[in-house]
Amino acid sequence: MDNITPLTAKTSDTYFNYSKIIKQFGAEEINAELISKIESVTGKFKPAHKWLKRGIFFAHRDMNQLLDNYIKGKQFYLYTGRGPSAAMHIGHMIQFEFTKYLQDTFDVPVVVQMSDDEKFYFKDITLDETYKYTFENAKDIISCGFNPKKTFIFSNLDYIGYMYRNIVKLDKLTTCNNIRHTFGLPMGNDVYETICECNKKTNIPNIETCNIGQVGWASKQEAPVFCDSFPHLFGKRNDIQCLVPCAIDQSPYFRLVRDHAEKLGYPKPALIHSQFLVSLAGPNEKMNASTDPKYTIFLDDTPDMIKDKIKRNAFSGGGESLKLHREFGANLDIDVSYQYLKVFLDDDQLLDKITHDYGKGLMMTKDVKDILIDVMIKYVTDKQNKKKEITQEVLDDFFAIKNLNN
Numbered sequence: 001m002d003n004i005t006p007l008t009a010k011t012s013d014t015y016f017n018y019s020k021i022i023k024q025f026g027a028e029e030i031n032a033e034l035i036s037k038i039e040s041v042t043g044k045f046k047p048a049h050k051w052l053k054r055g056i057f058f059a060h061r062d063m064n065q066l067l068d069n070y071i072k073g074k075q076f077y078l079y080t081g082r083g084p085s086a087a088m089h090i091g092h093m094i095q096f097e098f099t100k101y102l103q104d105t106f107d108v109p110v111v112v113q114m115s116d117d118e119k120f121y122f123k124d125i126t127l128d129e130t131y132k133y134t135f136e137n138a139k140d141i142i143s144c145g146f147n148p149k150k151t152f153i154f155s156n157l158d159y160i161g162y163m164y165r166n167i168v169k170l171d172k173l174t175t176c177n178n179i180r181h182t183f184g185l186p187m188g189n190d191v192y193e194t195i196c197e198c199n200k201k202t203n204i205p206n207i208e209t210c211n212i213g214q215v216g217w218a219s220k221q222e223a224p225v226f227c228d229s230f231p232h233l234f235g236k237r238n239d240i241q242c243l244v245p246c247a248i249d250q251s252p253y254f255r256l257v258r259d260h261a262e263k264l265g266y267p268k269p270a271l272i273h274s275q276f277l278v279s280l281a282g283p284n285e286k287m288n289a290s291t292d293p294k295y296t297i298f299l300d301d302t303p304d305m306i307k308d309k310i311k312r313n314a315f316s317g318g319g320e321s322l323k324l325h326r327e328f329g330a331n332l333d334i335d336v337s338y339q340y341l342k343v344f345l346d347d348d349q350l351l352d353k354i355t356h357d358y359g360k361g362l363m364m365t366k367d368v369k370d371i372l373i374d375v376m377i378k379y380v381t382d383k384q385n386k387k388k389e390i391t392q393e394v395l396d397d398f399f400a401i402k403n404l405n406n
């Protein structure tokens with residue numbers, strides 16, 4: 001049983017089964033044909049991102065239509081976001097690194113929503129705290145290398161007025177029942193009691209008792225898919241399509257807005273979805289900043305912390321004894337270190353070798369962990385160095401309400 005909603009992402013299966021999930025979410029699979037279209041659509045062949053080839057970005061909606069229009073010269077823009085309630089971890093970077101790749105490939109504007117209001121509604125955090133994380137987290141996001149001339153980052157608390165007309169229109173079209181489905185919320189306590197095991201462990205409210213900020217939240221995450229939410233970028237136009245790169249758990253919001261877009265006179269947003277980076281603790285839960293920090297690699301961790309967390313806590317799919325490991329090999333589907341290498345190791349050949357050797361029991365968990373430790377320390381240190389270079393002026397510039405073309 002899966003429990004994947006914007007509020008939680010767990011499965012009571014051994015690991016997330018994405019062919020099942022894709023059906024549940026009514027998305028389409030990213031296949032080889034779509035990948036080669038992405039490679040050639042800009043005119044000059046550019047190899048697809050490793051996350052497309054490795055199936056980390058695995059599902060989409062309307063990518064073909066978006067690319068066909070792009071070939072004909074129609075512009076689009078990218079929208080993604082971050083709920084700033086804690087330090088960022090390596091799992092959060094997937095959507096931003098990928099958005100930056102799309103920006104480079106298609107040379108399009110990016111808007112990034114920092115949903116400090118959302119975190120205030122949903123978490124035990126003050127407004128001041130979440131607003132502070134907006135700027136702290138934005139530096140980590142900027143460290144992915146976004147083009148400062150084509151990227152606008154905004155705090156919802158500050159920017160909401162510009163989007164408010166679109167929010168109000170969405171609010172009017174959205175019923176409480178829509179919201180219940182979007183979040184997978186039960187109706188009353190009876191239903192709550194019978195909901196699946198993994199649900200019970202989370203504190204999912206029901207629609208009668210959750211606060212009204214939570215009920216109203218969806219429209220605020222949806223409004224940026226309408227281009228006139230950004231008059232300084234797109235003027236009064238309403239025809240520029242939006243592409244949203246995000247993890248699959250955010251999909252319900254965008255399904256909802258796809259239902260409403262045409263009624264309001266906008267193109268439906270296209271979507272491109274990633275898998276989750278799992279927790280170090282095991283392959284059936286996504287990495288999470290608010291549970292035990294020893295199972296999460298944060299962008300501000302020191303090399304020693306990273307080494308220690310991976311060594312001690314990364315769930316192993318290796319055989320239970322040396323004999324069993326040599327005989328049957330490791331179960332790569334549940335091996336967390338291997339799953340992380342699939343995401344963060346650039347070298348395709350080395351990954352193939354690990355896939356083969358570890359899968360066959362020729363390589364030990366310790367060797368795989370050692371490779372991962374190196375990869376993660378390099379990744380995190382690089383981000384920390386880039387973050388140090390971001391001055392207040394650079395940060396302010398990304399948040400400035402200015403025309404991106406000059």
Ligand code: TRP
Nearest residue numbers: 080081082083113115221246250
């Ligand atoms: N809801 C997301 C979170 O909880 C943050 C977010 C806001 C977002 N807008 C988005 C994510 C758009 C993806 C795309 O962290």
